[in-house]
Amino acid sequence: MKLILTTEVSGLGSPGDIVEVKDGYGRNYLIPRGFAIRWTRGGEKQIASIRKARDAREIRDLGTAKEVAGQLGALKVKLKTRAGESGRLFGSITTGDIAEAVKAAGGPQLDRRRIEITNAIKSLGSHRVSVKLHPEVSAALDVEVVSA
Incomplete structure (x- = not known):
């Protein structure tokens, strides 16, 4: 299952990252808790705004x-x-x-x-x-x- 992370998940990635996870992990844990959304072509457009928000919060260097x-x-x-x-x-x-x-x-x-x-x-x-x-x-x- 391909997902776009909306929050930081330890061992998996940061907001805006596209990850490939097992179906059960994504369907039963990540999506219901709001940690990720399903990857779609329309969702690709949301990645830019998620990464922009992450960069604003993140310490630069x-x-x-x-x-x-x-x-x-x-x-x-x-x-x-x-x-x-x-x-x-x-x-x-x-x-x-x-x-x-x-x-x-x-x-x-x-x-x-x-x-x-x-x-x-x-x-x-x-x-x-x-x-x-x-x-x-x-x-x-x-x-x-x-x-x-």
């Missing part, structure tokens, strides 16, 4: 990505949220919350889809999150979760 990684490494990010007496959060911290906290702390504007949380953040304390800035550059970001 390797040098800029390394500079942003340096900024993120030196940044102290604190997130205030409600928590119980045992230090367990009511809910969890999302990538959108982290992107807003980075901007509030004076850091660069980050796309929430580039932030990767390996283990769900559901407790107070310090947590490490990775940010994929460029295909060759990833930055580690320390997030301090404190009770509000």
Whole structure:
């Protein structure tokens, strides 16, 4: 099955890429979740707009990505949220919350889809999150979760 990706899918491609996947994977996972659309000749025209939007969000070159990684490494990010007496959060911290906290702390504007949380953040304390800035550059970001 030939598909056009609309969002980044790990191990498969970036928005605007045309990929060939097994029928079940495309029909049961990618298309229902909005990660891809079926490839058609008319869909080819949409690729240009998808790639244009991706380029606007993407960090242009390797040098800029390394500079942003340096900024993120030196940044102290604190997130205030409600928590119980045992230090367990009511809910969890999302990538959108982290992107807003980075901007509030004076850091660069980050796309929430580039932030990767390996283990769900559901407790107070310090947590490490990775940010994929460029295909060759990833930055580690320390997030301090404190009770509000």
